Amino acid sequence: MDLDTTPTPSARSQEFEAYSRRVEFSGSGKEFFSIWIVNIVLTLLTLGIYSAWAKVRTYRYFYGHTQLDGHRFDYLASPIQILKGRILAFILFVIYMFCTQFVPILGVLAVFGLLFLMPWMVNQGMRFNMRMSRYRNVRFAFKGNYGDAFLNFIVLPIVSVFTLYLLLPYVLKRIDKYLHSEISYADKPITVNTKGGEYYLAVILAYVACAIVGVIVMTIAGVFGLSLQTMMLDPEGFEQSLTAISAVALIILFVVGYTAIFAVYMGVYQTHVRNHLLNSSEIEGIASFKSDLRIVDYTLLTLTNALAVLCTLGLAIPWAKVRTAKMLCRATEITFLCDPQTLTDAQGEQNSSFAEEAADFFDVDLSLG
Numbered sequence: 001m002d003l004d005t006t007p008t009p010s011a012r013s014q015e016f017e018a019y020s021r022r023v024e025f026s027g028s029g030k031e032f033f034s035i036w037i038v039n040i041v042l043t044l045l046t047l048g049i050y051s052a053w054a055k056v057r058t059y060r061y062f063y064g065h066t067q068l069d070g071h072r073f074d075y076l077a078s079p080i081q082i083l084k085g086r087i088l089a090f091i092l093f094v095i096y097m098f099c100t101q102f103v104p105i106l107g108v109l110a111v112f113g114l115l116f117l118m119p120w121m122v123n124q125g126m127r128f129n130m131r132m133s134r135y136r137n138v139r140f141a142f143k144g145n146y147g148d149a150f151l152n153f154i155v156l157p158i159v160s161v162f163t164l165y166l167l168l169p170y171v172l173k174r175i176d177k178y179l180h181s182e183i184s185y186a187d188k189p190i191t192v193n194t195k196g197g198e199y200y201l202a203v204i205l206a207y208v209a210c211a212i213v214g215v216i217v218m219t220i221a222g223v224f225g226l227s228l229q230t231m232m233l234d235p236e237g238f239e240q241s242l243t244a245i246s247a248v249a250l251i252i253l254f255v256v257g258y259t260a261i262f263a264v265y266m267g268v269y270q271t272h273v274r275n276h277l278l279n280s281s282e283i284e285g286i287a288s289f290k291s292d293l294r295i296v297d298y299t300l301l302t303l304t305n306a307l308a309v310l311c312t313l314g315l316a317i318p319w320a321k322v323r324t325a326k327m328l329c330r331a332t333e334i335t336f337l338c339d340p341q342t343l344t345d346a347q348g349e350q351n352s353s354f355a356e357e358a359a360d361f362f363d364v365d366l367s368l369g
Contacts, residue, residue, distance in 0.1 A: 267299030
């Protein structure tokens with residue numbers, strides 16, 4: 001009699017050996033620029049209506065060019081879903097503006113109402129975005145609750161003000177942990193074990209880097225300003241028109257210097273936090289994460305991106321976004337702890353994009369880094 005030698009599912013899972021893969025991004029700045037410029041033109045011509053299609057095109061481009069273990073990510077939202085959310089958000093925005101401009105008492109109540117509404121908008125926006133994100137035919141999900149969101153996004157930031165913002169790095173740590181630990185994949189949550197000390201270290205490193213850049217910028221500006229002052233005291237030896245040009249150049253130098261300081265701060269801080277966050281996270285029984293983004297590399301990338309966008313009056317935005325995506329992907333490694341082919345989608349309710357679009361209007365839009 002023949003015996004069935006086919007291994008059982010449990011046997012197959014026991015035989016599985018974990019393996020690691022790098023995330024890859026195949027987009028190009030030139031290719032995305034054509035999408036980006038068309039999005040802007042059509043959005044302006046349609047008085048903002050096309051922005052829903054623009055958002056979907058942008059998301060699908062970046063998701064579709066992001067690959068892991070031979071499989072690409074998918075963004076599933078439709079432009080109509082986004083447009084409906086934006087129409088409802090616009091109505092809410094008009095009501096809010098009317099209250100603040102013409103009925104001061106209602107305006108105050110509207111501000112407090114928005115304060116209590118924001119945690120809900122954050123949760124619903126995250127829930128919508130995660131449900132619209134898919135990898136290997138399995139969607140992500142977000143299961144945050146209002147109480148935790150209110151504590152992390154409203155209560156703790158207000159408390160940090162009374163500590164002269166000394167508590168702010170801890171608050172940022174709590175926010176990051178909340179946003180990521182409530183994400184699940186194949187109904188398995190992400191376990192996040194971040195430490196507050198790493199966030200304080202990130203802030204210290206960022207301030208030190210800013211101080212160094214600030215000293216360099218101020219030294220250059222000081223030398224240039226002193227030379228300009230000397231020229232202005234001797235108008236016979238220097239034409240007045242050239243003096244005016246030099247004054248404009250000094251202003252430009254200050255603008256570029258400020259941009260450089262801000263870019264360096266964000267580059268150093270984001271690099272340290274991203275590495276710590278991903279290296280401290282794992283999808284239970286499915287995958288673990290590793291980030292080896294280098295502070296010098298990413299800070300230089302952030303700096304050159306900011307200067308390029310500034311000098312081109314925004315035309316370098318597509319190029320900057322693609323460069324950033326490529327570096328972040330190259331620095332990300334995923335270790336699969338089980339066979340991804342065995343994972344199935346945990347179906348959940350479809351969520352409206354209204355809260356996410358309302359968050360856009362009220363400047364509380366959140367995104368994962």
